[in-house]
Amino acid sequence: MSAREWQKSSFSGEGNACLYVSALDNATIRLRESDQPNTVLTTNPAALSALIRSAKKGQLDHISKG
Template identity: 65%
Template sequence: MRTHRWRKSSYSSQGANCLYVSAPNNATIRLRESDEPDTILTTTPTALAALIRSAKAGRLDHLGAA
C-alpha cells in the first residue's frame, strides 16, 4: 500500500478531531479524521468543491436538525 502525504487542516486545533487531507494527483482528494485514521474518504476536487459551496450556502443545515 502506498503511503500518502497527509496535511493537517489549518482550521484544526491542537487537540483531537483534526482533519487531514491528501491529494496524490489532480483527480483525487483523500480526507481522514485524526480519531479514525484508517477510515479514508476519497473524492474528486469538483465534488468536494460542490460540498463546500453547499455547506457555506446553508443548504445542508437541515441535516443537523433534530
C-alpha cells in the same frame, strides 16, 4: 503531495477532531479524521468543491439538526 503525505486542516486547531487531506494526483483527493485515520473518504476536486460551497451556503444545516 504523495499518498503518504497528509496535511492537517488549518481550522482543526490542537484538539482531537482534526481533518486531514491528501491529494494523490490532480483528480483524487482523500480525507480522513484524526480519531479514525484508517477510514478514508476519496473524492475529486469538483465534488469536494460542490460540498464546500453547499456547506458555506447553509444548505446542509438541516442534516445536523436530526
